Amino acid sequence: SAVSLLCARHCCRKTHKKLRISEAFSSQLGANVTVQGWVRSARAQKVNVFLHVNDGSSLQSLQVVAGAELNDPLLTFGSAVEVSGILQESPHEKQPLELQADSIRVIGECDPVDFPFKVKKRHGLEYIRQFPHLRCRTNAFSSLLRIRSEATSAIHSYFKDNGFVQIHTPIITSNDCEGAGELFQVEPAGADEHFFSVPAFLTVSGQLHLEATAGAFSKVYTFGPTFRAENSQSRRHLAEFYMVEAEISFTQSMEDLTKVMEDMFRSATEHVLARCVEDVDLFHRHVTPGHRVFLSFVLLSSLRITYTEAVDILTRSSEQFAFPSDWGCDLKTEHEKYLVKHCGNVPVFVTDYPYDLKPFYARDNQDGPRHTAAAVDLLVPGVGELCGGSLREERLSVLRARLEQLGLEDAYSWYLDLRRFGSAPHGGFGLGFERYLQCLLGVDNIKDVIPFPRFSRSCLL
Ligand code: 4AD
Numbered sequence: 001s002a003v004s005l006l007c008a009r010h011c012c013r014k015t016h017k018k019l020r021i022s023e024a025f026s027s028q029l030g031a032n033v034t035v036q037g038w039v040r041s042a043r044a045q046k047v048n049v050f051l052h053v054n055d056g057s058s059l060q061s062l063q064v065v066a067g068a069e070l071n072d073p074l075l076t077f078g079s080a081v082e083v084s085g086i087l088q089e090s091p092h093e094k095q096p097l098e099l100q101a102d103s104i105r106v107i108g109e110c111d112p113v114d115f116p117f118k119v120k121k122r123h124g125l126e127y128i129r130q131f132p133h134l135r136c137r138t139n140a141f142s143s144l145l146r147i148r149s150e151a152t153s154a155i156h157s158y159f160k161d162n163g164f165v166q167i168h169t170p171i172i173t174s175n176d177c178e179g180a181g182e183l184f185q186v187e188p189a190g191a192d193e194h195f196f197s198v199p200a201f202l203t204v205s206g207q208l209h210l211e212a213t214a215g216a217f218s219k220v221y222t223f224g225p226t227f228r229a230e231n232s233q234s235r236r237h238l239a240e241f242y243m244v245e246a247e248i249s250f251t252q253s254m255e256d257l258t259k260v261m262e263d264m265f266r267s268a269t270e271h272v273l274a275r276c277v278e279d280v281d282l283f284h285r286h287v288t289p290g291h292r293v294f295l296s297f298v299l300l301s302s303l304r305i306t307y308t309e310a311v312d313i314l315t316r317s318s319e320q321f322a323f324p325s326d327w328g329c330d331l332k333t334e335h336e337k338y339l340v341k342h343c344g345n346v347p348v349f350v351t352d353y354p355y356d357l358k359p360f361y362a363r364d365n366q367d368g369p370r371h372t373a374a375a376v377d378l379l380v381p382g383v384g385e386l387c388g389g390s391l392r393e394e395r396l397s398v399l400r401a402r403l404e405q406l407g408l409e410d411a412y413s414w415y416l417d418l419r420r421f422g423s424a425p426h427g428g429f430g431l432g433f434e435r436y437l438q439c440l441l442g443v444d445n446i447k448d449v450i451p452f453p454r455f456s457r458s459c460l461l
Contacts, residue, residue, distance in 0.1 A: 016084045022057035025096055027087055034084040035062060035099065036107070038137060041119050042075050044068065051075065051104075053083060056142055059278045063090060066101035077119040078110030078137065122286060125448040132452050132460055140287045143279035144449060147272060148437060154271035155223060155244055155433075158264050164246065165217040169206030171225065174198050175411070177205040179359045182228045184239075202227035205430060207361070208415060210247035211392060214426050215418055221246040223433070231456045235445040236333070236384060238434065240454040247428035254374055257389055257427045258349050261378060262302060264431075265347075269440065283441045291442025302347040302378065307331075308370065310339055310350050317342070327370060328354050331377075336384040347386075351376045360402050360412075363391040363427075376429070383439045389429025396420060 016034040024033055037055030044050075049071045052061035064083050075081065085101035092098075116131050117123055117138055128135040135141040159166065172186055174196070183201040187194065194200070206222040213220045226243040246264075251257060273280060284291060305313075314325035314335055323332040331339075331350070340348055352372040355364060362373035378387035393399040396419040403409040403416070437449040447453040452461065 020057040021053065021055045021060070021062045024062055024087060024099070025058065025060065027097075029087055029089055029097060031087045032085070033087060033099065034082060036082045037062075037080070039075060039077055039079050039081055039110075042077060044071050049075070049104075051081070051083070053081060054142075056136075056146075059139060059143055059146075059282060060095065063092070063095055063098040064101050064104070065098055066104055070101060070104045072104065072106055074106040074109045075104065076110055076112045078112060078115045078117070079106055080108035080110075081106055125287065125443070125445070129445075129447055136451070139282060141448075143276075143282045143287075144437075144441070144443075145451060147276045147279050147283075147441065148449065150275045151268055151272050151433075151437065151440070152223070154268040154275075155264065157271065158267045159221045159246070161267075162219070162263075164219040164221045165213070167206070167210060167213045167217075167220045167222050169203065169209040169222045169224065169245075171203055172196075172200050173203045173209075174200055175208055176201065177203075177207050177359070177361075179406075180204070182230050184227050184229050204228055205243065206245050207247065207428060207430065210245055210428060211361075211415075211426065212418060214247040214249045214428070215422065215424070218249040219246075233456060235447075236435065236438075238446055238450065238453055238455050241446075241450070242433035244431040244433055245428060247426060249424045249426040251391060251425055251427045254351055254376060254391060254427075257391070257429060258302070258304065258351075258376060258378075261349075261387055261389070261429055261431070265436075268436075272440065280441070283443075288442035288444075302349055303343050304349045304351065305339075305343070306352045307350055307354065307372065308352070310335075313339060313342055328356070330357055333384050336379045340379050340381050340384075345381045347378060347380045349376055349378050353377075358390065360399075360406055360408065361390070361392050361415075363393045364398055364402075374427075380435075380439045382442065382444075383435045385432075386435050386439060387429050387431045389427065391425065391427040394419060394423045394425050396423065 016032045018034045021035055021037060024035055035053060037053040040052040040054045040061045042051050047068055049066045049068060051064040053064055054061040082105045083099060083101050084103045085099045087097050088100050090098040116134060123138060125140065128138050128141055136145055176183055182204060186200045186202060203226060205226060210220050210222055223244045225240055227240055230237050246260060311325060311327050317338060319338055321334050325335055352365060353375045355371040355373045358373040358375045362375045365372045365374055373390065375390035377385050380386045399419055400416060403412050434446050434449045438446060443449050
């Protein structure tokens with residue numbers, strides 16, 4: 001009878017183990033389980049209903065098979081459901097098992113007409129970008145976010161395994177580390193005087209705070225949100241991005257620094273490739289087909305050229321550049337692209353930039369008329385600058401002279417203290433985490449590798 005059927009179902013449900021779908025895939029055949037997720041496809045036949053349910057725990061959806069009596073008109077693409085049943089062998093080669101349902105509950109309905117994504121259709125990254133609140137329901141973007149999460153863990157693991165101490169550098173700060181004036185000011189709404197008694201800003205870099213802590217822990221890092229008021233809509237710039245920064249005391253040379261960068265990239269990339277096989281494969285087959293650049297991080301060492309050599313390459317080329325490439329000029333995107341291509345489309349470290357192009361903290365090479373600083377940028381195919389770093393000026397007299405020249409000696413008296421009390425040669429770098437993901441996966445636009453992008457004239461939700 002209907003009552004006994006309901007009782008039987010109720011009793012069954014009690015013994016059902018609630019699992020994530022990734023766990024269900026590695027469970028025993030015959031196990032009674034409950035899964036919750038969103039319907040990726042629904043197909044009703046005379047005798048059976050077939051669903052694919054995904055809960056974000058893996059790229060694969062779980063196939064659910066149910067008798068036609070469990071069909072419900074609300075079981076549509078996009079709806080949220082809870083399914084209980086028994087795991088059984090699947091006749092389909094591609095999936096290890098399927099769920100024979102004895103109950104299906106629609107938790108939240110979804111109007112398939114208004115829902116911006118359509119069943120079994122591959123939507124491009126540009127299309128799904130219009131729906132930042134919903135795009136994680138697509139395969140491509142949920143894969144991306146799982147890879148992003150795994151890459152985050154990989155970077156933390158690299159630093160932990162190599163003796164770095166993680167420092168939570170402040171988000172609100174009174175310094176403009178890069179001196180580029182790309183600052184967002186922080187004040188309470190409607191305030192008519194400074195909340196902190198001095199102007200305060202969202203951080204453009206945690207470097208100076210890392211330098212302070214490297215003076216006690218030797219090896220430190222930070223990984224957090226970073227802000228730049230750059231009025232740019234470019235495919236490489238965000239107003240809020242995540243930066244990985246490291247600072248190392250007792251460095252002897254630029255080589256010490258570039259080696260850490262290389263090791264970090266190799267370790268993080270190997271970790272992601274090993275842990276995210278299906279997700280990376282989806283990108284390489286369907287989202288950014290043909291992209292294989294990330295292998296350079298694993299297989300090859302990067303090239304190293306000086307800024308002066310880079311300028312020679314640009315000057316000798318027959319390319320028509322929009323911006324000048326004379327010695328002393330900043331390298332623009334077009335120059336970076338050309339250099340990477342010229343070097344065979346592999347990562348390239350460019351070192352020893354003109355002293356006047358670099359911020360006050362960069363170490364003076366004291367090398368004559370073509371005066372350079374011990375600064376480095378890592379350029380990579382498709383993205384351009386991925387990492388920027390330098391040896392820091394640890395000599396009190398040289399640093400004081402530079403700060404005086406820039407009229408900054410009072411604002412940075414605390415920074416001079418770091419050189420007065422036990423100064424040691426040190427250096428560090430900052431990696432744009434989103435640019436790393438772009439490079440790893442071949443994603444053209446930076447807005448497609450961060451859950452909720454913020455950029456000029458866009459702070460949608
Ligand atoms: O070269 P940058 O400005 O270096 C610094 O901020 C140093 N203080 C870091 C350090 O030595 N601790 O920025 C570092 C990296 C760049 O190479 C780039 O990858 C990324 O941060 N980046 C951005 N990424 C996205 N959107 C933006 N607007 C970015 N600006 C910089």
